[in-house]
Amino acid sequence: MAENFLFEIVTPYRKLVSKEVEEVTAPGELGEFGVLAGHTQYLTLLKAGTLSYKSGSETGTIVVGRGYAEVSHDKTVVLVDNADYVSEIDVSAAQEELTKAETALAAMEPDDINYQRTLDTKELAEARLAAKG
């Protein structure tokens, strides 16, 4: 049996996950990375994408927005604005958000104060749709 470590996902609204897991794979800013027990201390930015964890025979897939992951010896904490289990995603809502964000982006200059946020929304919607396949 592999070693376990504590894995948590917290958003401003709720603590989505808090459990002992064996392995976590997360979408880092510079590419996907995996975490096993005893990983070196590590703090990274996350981009929108799909995060998965494995705990025994149980696996979970969660779509996350932009945020941070803090990995320490016995614990991994993911701080994100948005996190949903794949089963919770509403495809039509995500589609709608994507269309809205794309329209907004087309009308915006890249130095607009809201540009980055709209881009994040778009990426999140895309990640949600991709996870739903």
Add this chain to the structure above:
Amino acid sequence: MANLGDIKRRIKSVKNTQQITKAMKMVAAAKLKRAQDEITEARPYAEKMAELTNSLASKTSKESHPLLSGIGGPKVGVILVTSDRGLCGGFNTVLLRTAENFLVEEEVTDPSMYLVGKRGAEYFKRRSANIVGNRVAGSGRPQYATAVEIATDMISRFLKEELDEVHLVYSQFQSALTQIPKVQRLLPLAPEEEPEKGDIKGGETEGPTEILYEPSSEDVLASLLPKYVEVQIFRALLESSASEHGARMTAMDSASKNAKEMIGALTLQYNRIRQAAITTELMEIISGAESLKG
């Protein structure tokens, strides 16, 4: 002396008022429960965020990020979180007074106000203050997106040097009976410094290993700081919302109690007058009968 009909009408009207205050108390209690849950849910995120920001900011120099540097100045921005509706005891009065006191103490002459909640907006509009932002608190749970908008607005003003300092005035929720008005400096960010404690702790738990940052500690910090501001504002919105419901619940509870007392007093008065009328009538009948006998 008031006549019977008048008193009866008054009793009825006080009873109606009591029903309303009772209902409002119950609604406030339910909302308070929800607001409290929301705070509990949001706390881990806010705490973790504060922890990360503090540990990162204490390792980097103050000049490394514009949100950390600056020593304040005369151009002060205040974010004030009040409620939309009244009937919540001294909640808004206390907050407004706290904000006013703060401005007087700091000798701020022309503050830029960002007002959340109609009550605060009305108050400062009448005083023709310089209002840079104004939004309703809204019903239901405070949205994180709201906090993001406020934060983005204030941060951009701060970076453009329209503001030297930004303060946040809100009501911290302690219990339904106590809400503490708070003034917190938001910008420039001042991480709580505990150098010695941090070092010892770091030495013990982290050992010689350095934390790896990806892409780099500067990039992580640059993205964390605005986020930290957002989280602080979001927490203030949640705390104020819970405080409002707590204050309203307490206020409506005492209003219901007062109404009950008043109904008691009025009923007593009503019965006395009725009894007096009956007695007078009886006396008249008896004296009439007596005079007929004689």
